[in-house]
Amino acid sequence: NAGVTQTPKFRVLKTGQSMTLLCAQDMNHEYMYWYRQDPGMGLRLIHYSVGEGTTAKGEVPDGYNVSRLKKQNFLLGLESAAPSQTSVYFCASSASRRPGETQYFGPGTRLLVL
């Protein structure tokens, strides 16, 4: 099992450009999440999905869109990148959404917006 993988590992964008981050999991998990991690702020939930075809907003959803067309994939899109979106993005998955369910994280995508 590869677990949770993320593509790409690192990307540099110019302000206004768009891009899509791909997350894939091979554990047949129902729930998937996108977080951003910034210095001194821990991890903040951007969007999450409770199953194929469903998505929901997290704590900081503005400027991002997501899609879950296949159960194993969760895409995070930036339509018009801004410097404030410079961050490290982590994808995670869990078998369910019950309180305390373990989340499995990917290795992260480092994004720099100039």
Added chain:
Amino acid sequence: LAKTTQPISMDSYEGQEVNITCSHNNIATNDYITWYQQFPSQGPRFIIQGYKTKVTNEVASLFIPADRKSSTLSLPRVSLSDTAVYYCLVSYNTDKLIFGTGTRLQVFP
């Protein structure tokens, strides 16, 4: 508003016991507390999880007092490889997953 607070950093020496406390106000009856460990350039990794009183596994213990407004991660006899950032996560009984801001643990030889 739900909030999770941790110390920013802690230092220790090899072989010592380290206790990291997380404060979580407004925790609800059904919410769990989970701790994750993160090494540089990696995603967080599950360490331990609990609901009340004490939980112990092969790497750590988790102490949760009766009022559940805080929790303490205890790492027995730390080694250099325990140098990492530790996050507490409180799974509130809403759609919010509130991570703490993380505690950077530095273990010295």
